[in-house]
Amino acid sequence: MLSLTKVLLGFGLVFQTNAFVLQFRNPTTCCSLLGAEFQGDTEPKVFSNTPLHASEYESLSTYWTPAARLNATCIFTPTDAQDVSRAVRLFTRKNCQFAIRSGGHSYNPGWAGITNGVLVSLSKLNTISYDPETGHANVGAGNRWTDVYGALLQHNVTVLGGRNSDLGVGGYLTGGGISYYANDRGWATDNIFSVEIVLADGNIITANRNEHKELFRCIKGGSNNYGVITKFVLETVDASKPFNAFAIGYSAAANPEYLSQAYDYCTGGSDADPKSHIIFAASISKAAGFANGLLVSYSDVFDTANPAPVLSPFFDGTIPGMTAMGPLSANGTIKIATDLLSFVQAPGTRYAMGTFSVYADAALFQTMRDIWEEETTTQLKDRPGFMTEFAFQPIGWKWLAASAARGGNSFGITKPLVMVWVQPRWDLASDDDIMVAYTDRVRIRCEQAAQAVGKFAKFRHLNYGGRNQRNEIIPSFGAANVLRMQVNKVRYDPLNVFGRLVPGGFKIPGF
Ligand SMILES: Cc1cc2nc3c(=O)[nH]c(=O)nc-3n(C[C@H](O)[C@H](O)[C@H](O)COP(=O)(O)OP(=O)(O)OC[C@H]3O[C@@H](n4cnc5c(N)ncnc54)[C@H](O)[C@@H]3O)c2cc1C
Structure with missing residues (x-):
C-alpha cells in the first residue's frame, strides 16, 4: 500500500494534468478518427446516425429503459480486446470522450451512454466457453446472462449472474451483482476468478488474486473507473440439481x-x-x-x-x-x-x-x-x-x-x-x-x-x-476502501482517463 503522501502527490498529478486538458476533442472529429483507425477491418465497427448506418445505429442505441437512452455521436463495436485497446489509445491521445456499455441495463442516462462522444458497445465481445479442468467459465464482457446460462448448462454448471437473464455481464459484475446463489456464494463479483482489462494506456492485462491483486480487488465494485474489462473468468456452480x-x-x-x-x-x-x-x-x-x-x-x-x-x-x-x-x-x-x-x-x-x-x-x-x-x-x-x-x-x-x-x-x-x-x-x-x-x-x-x-x-x-x-x-464503501480505490486509481489510471474521458457512472471521489 502506498503512503498517504504518495497518494496525495498522485492526486496532485491528476489535478495538474486535468488542468491542461480541459478541452475535449470535437466528438465528430473523434468519430472520424475512429472510423479511419478501423477502416481496413473486414467488418464495419463504427456507426454514426447517417443514412448508410441508420438501422445499425438505431438497434445499437437501445437501452433497457428508454429513460436512460442518449444518442451518441457514433457507436463503436469492438470484436476483441485488441480493438478496445486501439480505441482507448486513440481516445487518450486525442482527448475523446466515450461511454462503455455492456447490456445497457443501467437506470441512469449517461452511465452507459453519452451525447457528445463515442459509445463503446461491448455486445460483440460475446465468446463463452467452459474449461472442465479448472471448472471455470470464460465469458466475454458483452454477453447477456441468458446466453451464458444456456451455454454452461450444457456442461451441468452455471455461474452467479443476473436474476433477470437479459442483464449485461459487464455492468452487473463490476457493480457487485446479486444472484440467486448469493446466500451461499456471496456477491457475484467475488466469484470472478480473473479479468482481462484494457487500461488507459491501452495495455491489456490480466488481474486476479495473484497478478495485479490490488487492482483486482478494486474492480469488484469499481464499475468503469479502472478500464474496460473485456473478459471475465468465472467460478462455476454445480447445476445438476433443479x-x-x-x-x-x-x-x-x-x-x-x-x-x-x-x-x-x-x-x-x-x-x-x-x-x-x-x-x-x-x-x-x-x-x-x-x-x-x-x-x-x-x-x-x-x-x-x-x-x-x-x-x-x-x-x-x-x-x-x-x-x-x-x-x-x-x-x-x-x-x-x-x-x-x-x-x-x-x-x-x-x-x-x-x-x-x-x-x-x-x-x-x-x-x-x-x-x-x-x-x-x-x-x-x-x-x-x-x-x-x-x-x-x-x-x-x-x-x-x-x-x-x-x-x-x-x-x-x-x-x-x-x-x-x-x-x-x-x-x-x-x-x-x-x-x-x-x-x-x-x-x-x-x-x-x-x-x-x-x-x-x-x-x-x-x-x-x-x-x-x-x-x-x-x-458508502467506507474510508479504507475508498482510499484503496484512490491509490489504485492513481497507479493504474494516472491521467484519470476513465474519470475525465468517461464522464458517466459512479465515480471514485476525487476522480
Ligand atoms: C430489470 C432489472 C433487473 C435487475 N436485476 C438485478 C439483479 O438481480 N441483481 C443485481 O445485482 N442487479 C440487478 N439489476 C441492476 C443491474 O445489475 C445493473 O443495471 C447493471 O449495471 C447491469 O449491467 P449491464 O452490463 O447491463 O450494465 P450497463 O448499463 O451496460 O453498464 C452499467 C455500468 O457499468 C459500466 N460497465 C459495463 N460494462 C463494463 C465493462 N466491461 N468494463 C467497465 N465498465 C463497464 C458502464 O460503463 C456503466 O457505467 C437489475 C436491473 C434491471 C434493469
Missing part, C-alpha cells in the same frame, strides 16, 4: 405477518438455509392497488406442498391472503427462471431507482413502507403507466463469509444488513423529473427514519444506485 423460483403475491391484509416473516428471514433465515433466496417487494399501482410480493428461489429439489423449513411460512398459509403464486421455474433451471423474469421485466418502459441499506428492525420495516405509501400520492398514481415497488433483501453472515473467503471486495460491509430499493415505473418522458424526485424523497425520508432509530447502514449497492446518488455510492 432450480426453483416463484413470484408470490399477498393482499395488503397480510401486512403484519408478511413483515414479521420478512424480519425473521432477514435475521437468520437466509443463513439457516443458503440455498434459499428472497426479495421482499411490495407494489402500488392505480389498477391493482397495494400488493405484497416475494421473489423466492431455492437451488435444489423443491415441493411447494412441503417446502424447505425456512421457506415454509411463505407457502403454508402462515402469511394469510396469498393472491397468486406464479412459478418462474418449478424444478427447472436457472435459465428458465431468469428468462421468464426478463420477459416480465421487459425492456421499453421508463424506470428510476434509488437505494440505501439498514440494519434489520421490524418496526423500521413498517415505518419505511408507511413513508413509501405516503409519498405515493393519488396524483402520482394518476400518471400514465405508474407503478412503484419498494423492495428489500438481507445480506447475511454466510453471504459475507463466502465473499470474504474469495478475497473480498470494495464494499466494506462488516455485518449483516438489509438492502432497500425503491423503483417507480411510468410512461411519459415528461414525467421523468417527477419520478426521479419521488424516488429521492422516499429514499431520503427512509434513510432519515433509519438514522433516527440508529439502524442506518452506510452501504449502497452500486447496481441499484439512482442518478442523484452519483456521489453517494462509492463513498
Whole structure:
C-alpha cells in the first residue's frame, strides 16, 4: 500500500494534468478518427446516425429503459480486446470522450451512454466457453446472462449472474451483482476468478488474486473507473440439481405477518438455509392497488406442498391472503427462471431507482413502507403507466463469509444488513423529473427514519444506485476502501482517463 503522501502527490498529478486538458476533442472529429483507425477491418465497427448506418445505429442505441437512452455521436463495436485497446489509445491521445456499455441495463442516462462522444458497445465481445479442468467459465464482457446460462448448462454448471437473464455481464459484475446463489456464494463479483482489462494506456492485462491483486480487488465494485474489462473468468456452480423460483403475491391484509416473516428471514433465515433466496417487494399501482410480493428461489429439489423449513411460512398459509403464486421455474433451471423474469421485466418502459441499506428492525420495516405509501400520492398514481415497488433483501453472515473467503471486495460491509430499493415505473418522458424526485424523497425520508432509530447502514449497492446518488455510492464503501480505490486509481489510471474521458457512472471521489 502506498503512503498517504504518495497518494496525495498522485492526486496532485491528476489535478495538474486535468488542468491542461480541459478541452475535449470535437466528438465528430473523434468519430472520424475512429472510423479511419478501423477502416481496413473486414467488418464495419463504427456507426454514426447517417443514412448508410441508420438501422445499425438505431438497434445499437437501445437501452433497457428508454429513460436512460442518449444518442451518441457514433457507436463503436469492438470484436476483441485488441480493438478496445486501439480505441482507448486513440481516445487518450486525442482527448475523446466515450461511454462503455455492456447490456445497457443501467437506470441512469449517461452511465452507459453519452451525447457528445463515442459509445463503446461491448455486445460483440460475446465468446463463452467452459474449461472442465479448472471448472471455470470464460465469458466475454458483452454477453447477456441468458446466453451464458444456456451455454454452461450444457456442461451441468452455471455461474452467479443476473436474476433477470437479459442483464449485461459487464455492468452487473463490476457493480457487485446479486444472484440467486448469493446466500451461499456471496456477491457475484467475488466469484470472478480473473479479468482481462484494457487500461488507459491501452495495455491489456490480466488481474486476479495473484497478478495485479490490488487492482483486482478494486474492480469488484469499481464499475468503469479502472478500464474496460473485456473478459471475465468465472467460478462455476454445480447445476445438476433443479432450480426453483416463484413470484408470490399477498393482499395488503397480510401486512403484519408478511413483515414479521420478512424480519425473521432477514435475521437468520437466509443463513439457516443458503440455498434459499428472497426479495421482499411490495407494489402500488392505480389498477391493482397495494400488493405484497416475494421473489423466492431455492437451488435444489423443491415441493411447494412441503417446502424447505425456512421457506415454509411463505407457502403454508402462515402469511394469510396469498393472491397468486406464479412459478418462474418449478424444478427447472436457472435459465428458465431468469428468462421468464426478463420477459416480465421487459425492456421499453421508463424506470428510476434509488437505494440505501439498514440494519434489520421490524418496526423500521413498517415505518419505511408507511413513508413509501405516503409519498405515493393519488396524483402520482394518476400518471400514465405508474407503478412503484419498494423492495428489500438481507445480506447475511454466510453471504459475507463466502465473499470474504474469495478475497473480498470494495464494499466494506462488516455485518449483516438489509438492502432497500425503491423503483417507480411510468410512461411519459415528461414525467421523468417527477419520478426521479419521488424516488429521492422516499429514499431520503427512509434513510432519515433509519438514522433516527440508529439502524442506518452506510452501504449502497452500486447496481441499484439512482442518478442523484452519483456521489453517494462509492463513498458508502467506507474510508479504507475508498482510499484503496484512490491509490489504485492513481497507479493504474494516472491521467484519470476513465474519470475525465468517461464522464458517466459512479465515480471514485476525487476522480
Ligand atoms: C430489470 C432489472 C433487473 C435487475 N436485476 C438485478 C439483479 O438481480 N441483481 C443485481 O445485482 N442487479 C440487478 N439489476 C441492476 C443491474 O445489475 C445493473 O443495471 C447493471 O449495471 C447491469 O449491467 P449491464 O452490463 O447491463 O450494465 P450497463 O448499463 O451496460 O453498464 C452499467 C455500468 O457499468 C459500466 N460497465 C459495463 N460494462 C463494463 C465493462 N466491461 N468494463 C467497465 N465498465 C463497464 C458502464 O460503463 C456503466 O457505467 C437489475 C436491473 C434491471 C434493469
